[in-house]
Amino acid sequence: MPPAALTPPHHHVVIVGGGTAGITVAARLRRAGVRDITLLEPSETHWYQPLWTLVGGGQAPLRASLRTEADVMPPGVRWLRERAAAVDPAARTVTTGSGRVLSYGRLVLAPGLRLDWDGVPGLATALGHDGVTSNYRPDLAPHTWELIRRMRRGTAVFTMPSGPVKCGGAPQKIAYLAADHWRKRGVLDAIRIILVLPEPAMFKVPVFSQALEETARRYGIEVRLRSEMTALDGAKRTAVITDHATGTDETVSYDLLHAVPPQRAPEWLADGPLADPGSPYGYVRADRETLQHPDFPQIFALGDVASLPTSKTGAAIRKQAPVVVANLLSGLRGRPATARYDGYTSCPLVTARHKMLLAEFDYDLRPTPSIPLIDTTRERTDMWFLKRYGLPQLYFKGMLKGRA
Structure with a gap:
């Protein structure tokens, strides 16, 4: 037996x-x-x-x-x-x-x-080469900065996939940080910036969507709503952007491309x-x-x-x-x-060096601010310092210890 x-x-x-x-x-x-x-x-x-x-x-x-x-x-x-x-x-x-x-x-x-790098044809093989990068991989985040720092002219494309992704504001934030750097270096006018977002608005909560619209206007960013990158040719440095509202495809040549992969x-x-x-x-x-x-x-x-x-x-x-x-x-x-x-979440939206909005909201998309007497719907320097120094301390010494 x-x-x-x-x-x-x-x-x-x-x-x-x-x-x-x-x-x-x-x-x-x-x-x-x-x-x-x-x-x-x-x-x-x-x-x-x-x-x-x-x-x-x-x-x-x-x-x-x-x-x-x-x-x-x-x-x-x-x-x-x-x-x-x-x-x-x-x-x-x-x-x-x-x-x-x-x-x-x-x-x-x-x-x-799971980061589905193969979810966009051509992305996995192009990643890390010829101007393609992503902050969603730790080894490539420093490479993103190198590409931004070296760029003086050309076209920069920043993409976000459809579907839920971790830190939904991250695909936008790096575009604003890059634009702010180029503005300070005096080369912003020589760089075309395209921000590709799958949603019908820049943010689900109207008050923050309006603030981000103004940020994009300030930098001269072309925002493509209801759109996403559906293919990439790293050798040719071209990306296909599909407008889901019209069903049309546009092939864009880029010098820098920051991609966020589909996630599952x-x-x-x-x-x-x-x-x-x-x-x-x-x-x-x-x-x-x-x-x-x-x-x-x-x-x-x-x-x-x-x-x-x-x-x-x-x-x-x-x-x-x-x-x-x-x-x-x-x-x-x-x-x-x-x-x-209750669905509470928070998206720290960095809009420039030392400037940030803090978007806090619940399941019903109602703003739920947790810091009294501070208007976090406006760009603030203290909120940037909170993200850079305060939140990491809260994370390592509070959350991961079971205290916060």
């Missing part, structure tokens, strides 16, 4: 992902006294990604965004340096890339998203039973308030991988993590989930 199947090791809580969301939840659970926590994360490096825009704009060194994963791992959390490969929600198990099977009481999904859930989730059937990008279905999977309440999703109608930002995670932890603890104690997430 064949030997009996081995029972997989059981853990009260398994967390998939050691980025912002996973580490923040783990730290909060440890502070609440939960002892049996296992976290899956294959990377040895932890990045504070919001700084990459400033790196690309020449305003911060890349090293300021870097920590080792060991440095940010909460004490007492069992760290498995493996990648998740599958979830069986009925059996309550997670299978890793090496074939290891873990049983869980509660599962937190926070693996982030990791394939093992997108192709699995937890994906939101209403999302073509494979993000995990989650109740918009409790952040639990509607069919499997023992599973929580937050951060970039969650299919929620809000922007994918670190500020959103800062509000989501306490809700996940509170509802997870309630479940462990046999109580109903009562904590609620």
